[in-house]
Amino acid sequence: LVNELAGKEAPDVTAEETGQKYKNLLVSCEGGLRTITLNRPPKKNAITEEMYLEWIAALEEATADPGTVIVAITGAGDYYCSGNDLSNFMNIPEGGIQQKAVDSGVLLYKFVAAFIDFPKPLIAVVNGPAVGVSVTVMGLFDAVYSTDRATFNTPFSALGQSPEGCSSYTFPRIMGPGKASELLLFNKKVTAAQACELGLVTEVLPDASFQGEIWPRLQALAKLPVNSLVYSKALTRDLEKETLHKVNKMECDRLVERWASDDCFKAIMAFFNRKK
Amino acid sequence: LVNELAGKEAPDVTAEETGQKYKNLLVSCEGGLRTITLNRPPKKNAITEEMYLEWIAALEEATADPGTVIVAITGAGDYYCSGNDLSNFMNIPEGGIQQKAVDSGVLLYKFVAAFIDFPKPLIAVVNGPAVGVSVTVMGLFDAVYSTDRATFNTPFSALGQSPEGCSSYTFPRIMGPGKASELLLFNKKVTAAQACELGLVTEVLPDASFQGEIWPRLQALAKLPVNSLVYSKALTRDLEKETLHKVNKMECDRLVERWASDDCFKAIMAFFNRKK
């Protein structure tokens, strides 16, 4: 999290060089497997406001493309994703902090909704540590494959905040309330092996063989009949889609209140002071 | 699955010899424990249309019998059950494939509903490999005891199909969506030990002692007060019974579409071609 607080945008050379349409993502599609790579390695792939919008657009593009059967999300560099870029909070609009909180809530709501509504199999390829909203939305993925080097951390209350990504709904259902509370309320960081035992991670692979093993496996899955996959996913998802959107709204409303609260302000200040 | 495709009904000598009322099942009841044995060992207990109807009737008989406290389902021979007998698809009625799909959907709906509504403790005694619908309905059982020799396989998308038996609802709730997808979407076959870790199987016993250990245990359970068992099961089931029937309907509707689809046709043809 530390690096993201400085929040100066590093020049995104890669995107310009390759002529990609996204500044913060690399997107490729081969043989039915579409890969969306979070591509701000100097910032541990922390998500800026621009990057949230690009990620949403990349998911919409994946939905619309008839050649895409399966979608994988992964990170460039050592991190999977360090979560919300805290520099997002520094760009205060005319309406002040309250307006900033409202705007951030709207953006987060759209971002999480894109995962709730995504119709094709969505797989996280967790190449390194994952933090915050990049962890919470995993409860909306269809599978999460992780290197044993990854960790998973959702430090909400430590920052005066509260859960998002529908994790207040999905985590207790995946791991039971007695285990979910440690992550959602008590800021516990877990290893990939622990996250797998909790059911959040589907399978953990050794870091040395992770990249070599996982991609051929996903390429094979991308050969399955897309309609059977999409319809099967719909059966598992449709019944609770309305509830998930409702949860997303409740969580974002609460965060709008939290972001403008003294708790959050004090926690962020304490964070900066520890940094010094 | 291979053997079932030939689909020629072996003469059911056992049933005729014993005067049993079912052609494809053996049913006995002793000391409150009723045992329903799937009895087509030459076909790995694959379920024909006739056998679906008999299984439904046997559950109704178990409900009605005041002497039945607990019901166990098991398989004769090496297999527990190899799932839907694919020969069911070969007996095409006058209305063609579309009519066949609709009829099969009606039968499947009734079959699964019989598990949703079954009021007494229902226990699977998994004596060997289990495939397809025999696995998916396990999410509706009260306990699943398995030999370590068993495997569990639900290859829906590989056959251009989609989940049934309310598994699109029960599996994500039992094991979390990240693990359920591997079974429901990606055709993963799991061992008994893995199925136990996932929560689908209650306990795994060594094959050598399986039969010797499990039956005395169930006979002991059958001595418990039947009303406490039935009322306790009702408390765990009644609240979601309506949802389960709705899920069953959604799954069957989707399968009616799938069975008449090109995906399914191509997958079955590919299966036959691999066989040659």
Next chain:
Amino acid sequence: LVNELAGKEAPDVTAEETGQKYKNLLVSCEGGLRTITLNRPPKKNAITEEMYLEWIAALEEATADPGTVIVAITGAGDYYCSGNDLSNFMNIPEGGIQQKAVDSGVLLYKFVAAFIDFPKPLIAVVNGPAVGVSVTVMGLFDAVYSTDRATFNTPFSALGQSPEGCSSYTFPRIMGPGKASELLLFNKKVTAAQACELGLVTEVLPDASFQGEIWPRLQALAKLPVNSLVYSKALTRDLEKETLHKVNKMECDRLVERWASDDCFKAIMAFFNRKK
């Protein structure tokens, strides 16, 4: 359970000596951490009618106190809690057994509702064996830390009874129906390690270091911003609060029937006869 049947109230010296407001509980609060200790060690902390009322009052007190951030429940002596004190059934009012059952149902409903509605993080510190309702309400706690010496037992059907504490709803969701049935229907007693694997217990600690490790950890949690904790818990709880109250009502209604039934009478008599 055996000791509680005699049901003679031991003089509660401790309470009188310390001037505490509760006869059956010890309550303290330090640095945001409020500890409620079940304090009838000679009776293994079995819950009398008076103690149910005190426990409800102590939770209300914790809710109202602005200095309380986190609440821990633990037991004095070797046991965490041996469940409902069966001597409660012996004090038969003028209305007879039926009236007794109704009154007990009302009390149980209020007791469980206090857990459903409790707004702050609630943690069980399980210092020893736990039985019956003290186990079932754990599904409503936010975390359960247990010594490896503890066991968890909910022998409902063995006593002609049925589940309470919303366990008919929470247990199948925490551990899957195939594992929950063994506890709720088949009277299985599990170790702390097993309960942890099932997801009912958050973490197991060695008995030798349990007290020394757990309290500093909870004291640290009590330094977190209370609003973030309360709002985060609300997000995980509010959506199903109505359902939980409905389940509580269904369970209590069923127990009122069970308590006045022959099954229950016979089971209690058999229990007494085994004791002789």
